[in-house]
Amino acid sequence: MKEKKAACRNVNENPCNMCMPMGGILALKGIENTMVVLHGSQGCSTYMRRHISEHFNEPVDVGSSSLNEKGTIYGGEKNLKQALDNVRKVYNPGVIGILTTCLAETIGEDIGRFAEEYLQEKNGEEIFLVTAPTPGYGGTQAEGYFFTARRILTCLTKKSEKHNKINLIVSNISPADIREIKRILNLMEIKYTLFPDFSDTMDRPFQRPYRKMTPEGTKIEDIRKMSGAPATLQLGMTVEDALSPGKYLAETFGVPLYNLPLPIGLENTDRFMEVLQEVTGKGLPDSLQQERGRLLDGMIDSHKYNFLGRAVLFGEPELVYALTRTCLENGIHPVVVATGSRTAKLAELLQPYIEAAPEPVQILSGTDFAVIRKYGEAAEANVAIGDSTGRYLEEKAGIPLIRIGFPILDRMGGHRLLSVGYTGTMAFLDRVTNTLLDSKLKPYRSRMYDTFYRKAT
């Protein structure tokens, strides 16, 4: 395992990540009746809206304090308060999330104080404000997501009576994945608060009339009481403590924390089920055991084809971690494992698994696609697994890309991709296996002809 390159280069060439407030918006979109305002110049919010809209195919309204020159020089307090007034007028949200951008952080805006003052000015009016400083240069969307989720708890969770709903904190996964997790919990008859939950806010049924605000998402009432839960399960192995919502609940309210990998892959899903059983005392229903059996059966069926796989995996650390382990348990060789996040955790966590791997695995953090491509080509990768930003690997290096994660901008249904649980793992694995088969079968006749017939004659 080697950590290198990022430090000695001076240009980021084709980024493998986005910026912090992007993740913040996504986390906030998982809370009922929430509107988001980005404190900064207009462009940031427009760009992020565009990406989110295109991935989810949903309208995404995000306000901006639209800082101009004056606001930048004299401070943006007035702009921000005006923005809050205006979004309340038009959207009437229950919660407003205030995130900063690079500009606001660089000029030193204190959104915490602004928010407090604003609430005082409007004394008595029912409005919750969540503030999270998320400078674009402070981290990637992955860090922005968890940090904002933590800030939501810091701002909204109160000390509560003990109850029997477990907390389940998810990383940035697809609405289909969130629904699958809820299905599993319901099958096991477990009571839970899933947070943040954008499965319905970002994948809404067609309805008339159109609603600007979405009442779905995690309920404020439930967020308030997450402090009284018997346990928190957090799908966030790679999350630093300072950003971890689960850690916050543990430290502040003593809620026991189980940090788990995303349940993708047999072992990861088993681990998830084990902890669920341990925490709630419930057994694994028959139907889920059947699903497990079917996955194992499918893994056997496809194992030889998977052995052809030499994968480049990239994206948010949490997803990459789970997918790498899924590849490893299926005989797919992860030749490059990469994230744009500057994290040492990914490499640390994977260490025991890749030590046993038959070939070296290149782990890259804080990296970009120029580097990923270089290592991918050198290792003769034949499949790439990650979001749409990896499309150049396909276009320029001829490595077919299996789209998973966020953002997926050049295909339909990225937000409907199911990859978690036994059933989701099977679906993901089929996508990989079939891509490998495609690469084998398509050129099969001509390759054999060229290699053997031509040579022989």
Place this chain on the structure above:
Amino acid sequence: MGEALVVSDREEFITTKGRQKQPIKCDADSIAGCVSQRACVYCGARVVLNPITDAAHLVHGPIGCASYTWDIRGSLSSGSELYRNAFSTDLQEEDVIFGGGKKLTAAIDELVGKYQPKLIFVYSTCIVGVIGDDLNAICKAAALKHEIEVIPVQSSGFIGNKSAGYRAACDAILQLLQPTGIKKANSINYLGDYNLAGEAWIIESYLREMGIELNVVFTGDSSSEKLKTATQASLNIMQCAGSTNYLAGKMEELYHIPYIRVSFLGLQDTADSLRQIAAALGNEEAARKAEILIARESARIQPVIDKYRRKFAGKKAAVYVGGGFKAISLIKQFRELGMEVVMIGTQTGRKEEYETINSLVADGTVILDDANPAELERFMTKQGANLLVGGVKERPLAYKLGIAFIDHNHDRKHPLSGYVGAVNFAREVYSTLCSPVWNYLPDHDRGDVV
């Protein structure tokens, strides 16, 4: 709470033709919290310059800005693909504190070492304007050192809106242009076309048929070498005025190249534009050839358009696009298709453009500047629009309202210019307006849908 309230500061940016006397307010900063659909200064600059194919586009700033604009346009190239990369200095917290100048110099050195570009654009983003890196000095030094063009683009996000970015881009282009002393007759530059899906190539083929040489396109499929020869042309034609009006004016002032406005959206505008070009050049031969081309293509295309037109009777369109000139063309183009525009707005339209829009549309049409989703929703519903023309962010809104949608944004992958484009447009309108999908809406009242 029932019907959401309107932000009163926005009232002056919205008018209804025939009902109000005072002109629409435009060209102002977006109001905080109004969920403007506009991007920023950097974005404006980037979209204009990005199609320059052999340039390295280096974003001096934090990573997000570069990330969101990577390969932002569907601009095609006949040569280099360098422009399709996203380069960024990826500023970090310590750079924000101690300055990013050194990093920028090193980044340019690295790009030169790896790609040997002849031209590098260095874009400043929000925080660069605040931390005060001396972009001009750094670029100048790098240019001397490497003997290439290194051009700073002053595009800090907060110094205005997208229009300010257009201007910054034009300023950057002007730095490249050089007088050559040569003037070529019947040679023209085409401003404000970004060769989306090969659109500049389509227009080039028309001009060639008329015996006119297309010298340089700004900036579709242009290279640093080509751009330098722009001063040799005898006429500038300008499509997207929002982004290149300033450049056209400057080129007239500095290099005495007159300019005219053209539009290749729709049959009428395309024919008119070809005639105007021949007339502006005073070239009778070209005028004659243009007539042949127009007659031939119209005869080929008109029946196709007419076939679609019959399906669109009584349908109403809404338009929300970036620039005013495109909006004007769309009103005419919809008329060719037998549709009336009932709501129309732009992100960066200018006063004169809104006047033209106002003169073209029917009484009762709602006109908006810098609209937001809530307003788009309200007016599309109120005006009974069946279809919206817009960009990526507007699409899901239209669909959620059960309204058809046309992409007129910069990452589309099919041409909408010229005769080919007119057919594509009509077909796209048909494919969305007349899709069976609308029959399944809960309260569909579209019994007339084919």
